[in-house]
Amino acid sequence: MATKQVRYEALVKALHADLYRYGYWLCHDKHIAEDLVQETFLRAWRALDSLKDEKAAKSWLITILRRENARRFERKRFDMSEYEEASIADIKATSSEQEIENYWLREKIAKMPEEYREPLVLQVIGGFSGEEIAGILSLNKNTVMTRLFRARNQLKEAVDDEPKLRGLHNG
Amino acid sequence: MDDLKFRRSMLADPNNRDDAINAAIKSDSAKQKFSQELDTLENKIAQAMHITVPDDLANKLILRQTFASHQQQKRKTRVRLSMAASVALVMGLTVNFMMFSSTYKNLGDYAIAHVNYEASHFSNNDQPTVTLASLNEKMAAFKGSFDSTFGSLIFADYCRFDGSKSLHLVFQGQSSPVNIFILPDDEDIKFIANFANDKLQGRSLNFNHSNIIVVGDKQEPIKQWQERVSKHITWSI
Structure with a gap:
């Protein structure tokens, strides 16, 4: 019992931030993301004995979270097609250039098609390799690499097309 | 290495550069510029994606689990108790049956x-x-x-x-x-x-x-x- 508790707490401390961020990029809502993470960890607790390889913990948890997120749509059809700008508003409304740029880029990421965004989030936040992402999303590795390329290419073009920001950054 | 292939592999996974890519970057100043731009972009993406996590989320998660497993524990105790009671009842009945039932057919x-x-x-x-x-x-x-x-x-x-x-x-x-x-x-x-x-x-x-x-x-x-x-x-x- 005690060792399970210790394992669980270690898991929470090590991975909750990445999981929360991943959840956020799935649903674009801080509260839903928090709920998703809570559900995920509760399920993880119940199934903790089945987790043999600690290295696989992150992708295991992400798989649970994806399933939880999918279940959310089974239960209730949220109107998610229209993306509300307000929900990505930065809570820290500091006016530093960095924050403005973050905000701007966040919008771009959020507007990206989900099939491009999800592999990118997994790569940047999760630090997963192409093969691992392919495993989590049940996709072919080449498909994943193509999507990653397109995702980043879109962002790069968006950044390149934003003269003001470029100017700010390069100047 | 042609430019398209270079761009594709750089954009797909900027942090995973093999020898061919490193060589290409060294030999071509345009590719070097592209690589630098991409590094900047990568930093920006990483920063943009790193949403602030609620401070108390980890504690909340642990707290919720503690409650959940406490409830589960209570339920388990109840189940175990009722199981023990059933076993005792069945044993009592069996002993009763064996002790007081007729051993002979007629x-x-x-x-x-x-x-x-x-x-x-x-x-x-x-x-x-x-x-x-x-x-x-x-x-x-x-x-x-x-x-x-x-x-x-x-x-x-x-x-x-x-x-x-x-x-x-x-x-x-x-x-x-x-x-x-x-x-x-x-x-x-x-x-x-x-x-x-x-x-x-x-x-x-x-x-x-x-x-x-x-x-x-x-x-x-x-x-x-x-x-x-x-x-x-x-x-x-």
Whole structure:
């Protein structure tokens, strides 16, 4: 019992931030993301004995979270097609250039098609390799690499097309 | 390495550069510029994606789990307790059944077994010692009495007859003692009118609330004994 508790707490401390961020990029809502993470960890607790390889913990948890997120749509059809700008508003409304740029880029990421965004989030936040992402999303590795390329290419073009920001950054 | 392939692999996974890509970056200043731009972009993306995580999220998660597993624990304890109770109940019933249920299939089997078991205690030559008065005193427990003795009664006492209290009478017979059991009608054990094994035979008679069983050896006129018993016995209810 005690060792399970210790394992669980270690898991929470090590991975909750990445999981929360991943959840956020799935649903674009801080509260839903928090709920998703809570559900995920509760399920993880119940199934903790089945987790043999600690290295696989992150992708295991992400798989649970994806399933939880999918279940959310089974239960209730949220109107998610229209993306509300307000929900990505930065809570820290500091006016530093960095924050403005973050905000701007966040919008771009959020507007990206989900099939491009999800592999990118997994790569940047999760630090997963192409093969691992392919495993989590049940996709072919080449498909994943193509999507990653397109995702980043879109962002790069968006950044390149934003003269003001470029100017700010390069100047 | 051509430019398209270079761009594709750089954009797909900027942090995973193999030797060919590193060489391409070194040899071409345009690619070097692209690589630098991409590094900047990568930093920006990483920063943009790193949403602020609520400070107390980790604690919340641990707290919620602690509550959940506490509830689960309580439920488990209840389940275990009820399981233990069921097991105890079943064991109790089994013991009860084994201790108090009839071991013999019917009255005859038991009567013969009883006679065989006690055969060594009685001899046909024993002197009749039991008076009618003391016999009727014992018969009172079965709400019956005899108006006279019939035959030489050498023994009369209460016996356990497969779990129920019975009166065991032993009379002198022609060659071996004759046993008569008076016992309350017991639904647990099957009534059988005639029975026998290789040496003994017996008959049972059912009255309102008692059975009278006569057991003797094969030469004994059991039917006569039975008639004598029913002739002399009177039931108070």
